Amino acid sequence: MTAAPEPRKDGMASEEMVWPDELFLDLDRNGPVPLYFQVSSRLEAAIRSGAIPPGSRLENEIAIGQRLGLSRPTIRRAIQELVDKGLLVRRRGIGTQVIQGQVTRQVELTSLYDDLRNSDKEPSTTVIKHAVIPATDLVANMLGLPAGADVLYLRRLRSTDDVPVAVLENYLPPEFADISPENLEARGLYQILRSRGVGIRIAQQKIGARRAQRDESRLLGIDKGGPVLTMERVAYDNTGRAVEFGHHCYRPDLYGFETTLVAK
Amino acid sequence: MTAAPEPRKDGMASEEMVWPDELFLDLDRNGPVPLYFQVSSRLEAAIRSGAIPPGSRLENEIAIGQRLGLSRPTIRRAIQELVDKGLLVRRRGIGTQVIQGQVTRQVELTSLYDDLRNSDKEPSTTVIKHAVIPATDLVANMLGLPAGADVLYLRRLRSTDDVPVAVLENYLPPEFADISPENLEARGLYQILRSRGVGIRIAQQKIGARRAQRDESRLLGIDKGGPVLTMERVAYDNTGRAVEFGHHCYRPDLYGFETTLVAK
DNA sequence: CAGTGGTCTAGACCACCCT
């Protein structure tokens, strides 16, 4: 780390046009990685490391293209990726600037398991219940199955470093009934689905809060009737077919949801 | 409404290629609205109305372009908009399909005030506190101001149809100290900022839960120590300067957060 | 005025999927 990129106190954007000397000279034109992605990921790394400081302006798109030997649309797409991530801001007639203020990670479409792994925790799972049951009307509707159809019901306790963090309840179509409890204790659910060729592409979530119910307070080690953070999710695969419905509750002192919103 | 677009029970995607007869013949090439946006919004309306049923396949991009007299990149961008919204799914070598399963609204970068207005409620606001105070270290850090700098502190109670929904606490840079309580009771905060030429472009949010504190339970009309849903937000303007920091708590039985996540 | 991003075009080649 060099000098800390402290925010300016005068409200003006700094306009130095800094470019980390030739950090973009190893583009692979033949490999499978798209050029716009190679550019955007190198650019993102330079911003997150502070090599391109907050508030600084980028060169215009054509100039960057000439510098890298790429066309303007390719550069434009690379920049757009970072605008969507909230790292850059574009203004017509002005230029492109690095955002001021600390940058954080985006909430991606990942499972809790992956979230925890990525934050240096060691997640573990206990399968509390694993059974094929007839779907309630709610579950059947969410999964697009006929009422009363068989579904796989899972109830799991997710912990990090042996501290319980969440109670996870899931419902899956019956074709997944052969997913074993042992498998579920070793890997995340989305990881298992992916290895079976089922890629999750879209999910709809609702986040809320309520009192801990029934045995949730005991499982999570919190006060009886204490607050829990809840998340309900329906996940769809490539074809838009509903693959998983779940409602989960989290210990609010150990887990929360972070998002970056970018206005269109 | 025609026949209800009920989900298929056999797990196969329907592949009829339906096109609402010539719904795209009134493109305005000279107006200020981009062509890709005209296409995507008409397409979105057709999908949400059921005119293009769930699971149906679209024509390929070039054919659509010829039909509308537009180039492939323009069509591609229109389709991409709807993919990002979670309405369409694209697969290489296969085609583009309408998602199966009910579609809901996206969480946009809007204020609670706008959210409530859009859902047919009548929001009202009571300003509980309106004062210029020295910033705590946390607030100064979030807003990028020197420690102890003056900030405008707001505490508001937001209700719909006279039922309290949320307690909102905000901190703004001192240049906004002239925003009057009367103004705040008539309009949303983001609306006021916009009318002063301050457009919010990026916000970072953290969502969590905890027990109601102090007088929050009284203000919200819930049990003492009952659960509340919390949201903390830092909002940045065009230039990436922090414009607003707030932490809010919501009655969990009256409000929640919905999101659609799309994997990249 | 010159410079910037926003949009649009008309091609091209490739990787992937199905049959």
Added chain:
DNA sequence: GGGTGGTCTAGACCACTGG
């Protein structure tokens, strides 16, 4: 092999911003 989306190019015109 034929069709699809994924990527890339080399131009063009426009709207907006600043001095």
